Amino acid sequence: MPLQLKTMLVIDDDTSIFRSIRCLFAGKLNVLHAPTVQTALHLLEREEIDICLVDYILPDGDGLEVLKTIHDLYPYIPAVFLSGYLNREVENKAPSFEYGAYRVLSKPFDPNEFVKKVMNDVEKGGKAWAYYILKKYKEKHPGMSDNQKHKVKREKRLDEILLRIKNEPGKWTSGMLAPMYEVEPRQIQYDIQTLKARGHRIQTSGRRYILDEEKNNAKC
Incomplete structure (x- = not known):
């Protein structure tokens, strides 16, 4: 019986980066692609994800906010922050407990070292990270562990x-x-994106939300 591969979600709008990563991990990991925040939320809800690679600059959001969402909603998934546009402030924020990056890597990366680090994170880091995050979560939310x-x-x-x-x-x-x-308001914004990913036609009018029920019903 063939061994089932673990799954990595690459959250990056650069298709060439995704293809390169998919080739690097061929036979090692099942690699999924999310070019937008909305797609990432959709896949996180529906797939068994073992590790995420998160780019800093995304077309519909900020990589730091994606990190925070993963950290808040899926604390057992280690997330690697990946970008070629890092500055010192971002580098310091990403691995903090608020945003929860397991590791910060910058592009371009050495292929062999990159594969070695990510596979180590998947095989060993995931369990260690889950233990650390859940421990902190218990301290922050007694009774909601x-x-x-x-x-x-x-x-x-x-x-x-x-x-x-x-x-x-x-x-x-x-x-x-x-x-x-x-x-925080940004969490509500991600909640709205999640609802959109589920097929609800939510729109904004002067920053206020409306539901396009006619289109929503037509889709059904």
């Missing part, structure tokens, strides 16, 4: 946000919704 409970809490928030937008179109902004759930 189970990642599944965290997911359930987020699903409830997503359902409520969708219902509010549906019932009161044009009323809500990220800044208005955030205090209700004790999160």
Whole structure:
């Protein structure tokens, strides 16, 4: 019976980088591609991801924000921050507990060293990182140490946000919704992207959210 490969998600809009990485890890890892933040959120929800490579500059978001989302919602997945445009401030932020990068690598990279480091992160670092993150999470959220409970809490928030937008179109902004759930506005923005990835036609009008129900129903 063939050994099932672990899966790496490359979050980078540069197709040539993705192809190079896929070739480097051929036979070692199953490599998926997310050229946008929205695609990344979609794949993280539907696939069993073992490690993420996250680029700093993305067409619809910031790599640091993607790191934070992975860190908050999928703390058991080690994320490697990958970019050729790093500055000292970003380099210091990425591996902090707030953003949770397991490793920071800059492009261009040495292929052999790159493969060696990533495979080590997958085989050994993932478990160590999960232990560290969950330990910190327990300290920060007593009684909410189970990642599944965290997911359930987020699903409830997503359902409520969708219902509010549906019932009161044009009323809500990220800044208005955030205090209700004790999160930052950027987290609400990622929640909206998740809902869009699930097929809900949410649009903005002057920063306020509306649901295009006609298009949404037509899709069904």
